[in-house]
Amino acid sequence: MKPLEFDRRYGELDQVIAAYVGLSADDTPDRPSKALTAYLRHTWHTRPWALSVAEQQLRTYAQNPPGRLRQRLGEFYPVPDIGLPEGEIQQWLLLVADHVKQSIEEGRVPPPVRLPVTPWEWRARFPELHQFLGGWFSQDMPDEFDDHDAAVRDYAASAAPTVVARVVGEVRELLVLGLEEVDYAVAVAELGMEVDPPAPYAPSGWLAVMAERLAGPRAEYVQEGE
Structure with a gap:
């Protein structure tokens, strides 16, 4: 069909x-x-x-x-x-x-919740972040990239700027919730990340650093990784 x-x-x-x-x-x-x-x-x-x-x-x-x-x-x-x-x-x-x-x-509208409740709701609420984490940080990441930073550079170089901007926005939306660290660990796992954040970062710290790098000038970021 x-x-x-x-x-x-x-x-x-x-x-x-x-x-x-x-x-x-x-x-x-x-x-x-x-x-x-x-x-x-x-x-x-x-x-x-x-x-x-x-x-x-x-x-x-x-x-x-x-x-x-x-x-x-x-x-x-x-x-x-x-x-x-x-x-x-x-x-x-x-x-x-x-x-x-x-x-x-x-007009029975379920009341809003701070955190998504189901796996589908996590992916629906943060769709671009799900694509990013699930595509670049699956269990195969160590075989495809030297480290987390190399994976982020590859994403920044290959994704359209508007899509990268959506990822940055979704990360900042997630971070502004001010969750406990264990909840951020659950969040990145629900969104497809199958590897641990790089040392010494906890999940929220790594998300913040990654968002700042993706939010920077595209050409400068790609050049730094070359």
Whole structure:
């Protein structure tokens, strides 16, 4: 299926399902799950118009499950394993759609939280930082770069300036929260960092230094690393 057609049919449905990865689909008629609450909280804040799209796509998919022909042609959305028996997924999708509809019609907006609650919410709130840490500081980093600074230089030289600026902004947003150091360790891990910060820095200290370097003049920073 072409990307445009996929987005029209399943794009926001996919966002909702992604919010459940690694969590329980334990929604009840009286209470949305932690995963759905995180999706609603973030989406109300950033893309409130997408909620009606999510409700429609969830309901349409549940009411019109793919038949054999669509499955054979690959023109359907394969719901990932969310810990529910296959026979219960249809009713669960309708329940989630009902919660989204109720949130819209009654203005039920989950209250803001200081820290993201779920892995999906971490990545949705800090998307560019997630791409940076997950792409340049995975467990393969020591095999690809001499040290952390070399990885930062490579990112600064290869990423578009506007994207680098977004990373700097997201780091500063994270730092201004004034978290305990253990919470910053959790944050960078949730955002994809699989190696420890370089000595002698704690996670927050390294984030601050890294942001300052990325915020400096691009040409000067790249030249210093050469």
